[in-house]
Amino acid sequence: MERADRIAFGLTGRQLVILTVTGLVLYAAWTALATVVPPLVFIACALPIVGTAFFVAVGRRDGLGLDVWLLAGLRHRRAPRRLVPSEGPVTPAPAWISTTRGPGDRLPLPAPLRLPAKGITADGLVDLGPDGTTGLVAASTVAFGLRTPAEQNGLVAGFARWLHSLDGPAQILVRAQRVDLTHVADRILAQAPGLPDPALEDAARSHAAFLDDLAARRELLHRHVTVAVRSKRSPGHTAHQAAETVRALSGCEVAASVLDPADAAATLAGALNPSAAPSPSSPPPGRPVPDTHGDEQL
Structure with a gap:
């Protein structure tokens, strides 16, 4: 977890620079205007400037410092709207x-x-050019709330060990995708006549009707979790980091697997177009064995 160091008065270097520059500008203005502007008038004019600088320095929006957020908004405003x-x-x-x-x-x-990605290597790594390579790992979820306090502590400790083992940037992406059960119901209905017992056929048809009714009444979502580890070293080091991630997460009872080139390409395509529905004929790319202990996620 990258956090800026607190240098003085609980403020980071960036915050101190903003406040110091504001103070120096106001001091220079007072030095130039002290003989012509009354002190109370200057203080009244300076207070809004000081308040704005303090708000920009210490304020936060969407997890970002307000100055960084405003700068990103300015770049977005000036950036071209059409890219080809x-x-x-x-x-x-x-x-x-x-x-x-x-x-x-x-x-x-x-x-x-x-685009930052130049392509996908034969090992399934995302080539970022001068920024190195990224390995993608598909991971399942864990039913955390159904575990005992001791088991919860063990899961948290295992996750902490993985975080401490990282020597480069890592990102955990959780995407909610719509699940269409109608194709499952159609497959059940198509295979129901071939079942050896009429009772099994009736049960299959009843289950297909239940799936159709569930799909009509509820909007079903599937959580697709992808862990990305990046390294500016050799691609072999990135692949090793991805394999170590799979090993470390297995200690947290997380079913994980490194994505191959096809699944990595499908994952990137889904991230670039999150509104696109996945193919009904296949599960989400790189989807591991789902956890069956419950719905509460870690």
Whole structure:
């Protein structure tokens, strides 16, 4: 867990820089205006500036420092809205094409799309170019609330050991995907006539009707958990980190597996387009054996 160091007065270096620069600017302004501006007037004008600087320095939004959040919003505001795949700069449209949008009645050009991932290696690693490689691990969930306090302590200790073993950045991505049970019901109905006993056929048809009714009344979701470990060293080191993640999580009773190239590509595609429904003919990519102890997740 990367957290900025507290340097003085419980403030980080970034916060101290913001407050120090604000103080120096106000001091310089007071030095220049002391002979012409009354002190009370200067203090009244300076208080909103000090309050704003303090709010920006110590405030947080969405887990980020407010200054970082505002800077990200400014970059987003100035960034192009349309991106297209291109190896180089986008070629301008011919001069005889004119529109009524954009400056000078010209439609703004799209910018080249630059994705951080360059491709997927034969080992299933995501190639990030100069930023190294990333290994993807599919993991199941654990029924934490149904365990005894001793078992819970053991699970937390095992998870902590994995965190302490990390020597590079890691990310845990939990995505909720819709589950369509109608294709399961159709398969049960298609195979029901071939069952050896009429009672089994009736039970199969009843179960298919239950699945259809459940799909019609409830919006069913499946949690798909992916652990990403990144390293700027050799791809072999990243693969070793992914394998160690599988081993460490197995001590927490988490069923995990390293994704192969096909499953890694499907996982990236799903992350880039989360609204797309998974194929009904196959489970989510890299899905391990689900936990059967309950629904509460760790």
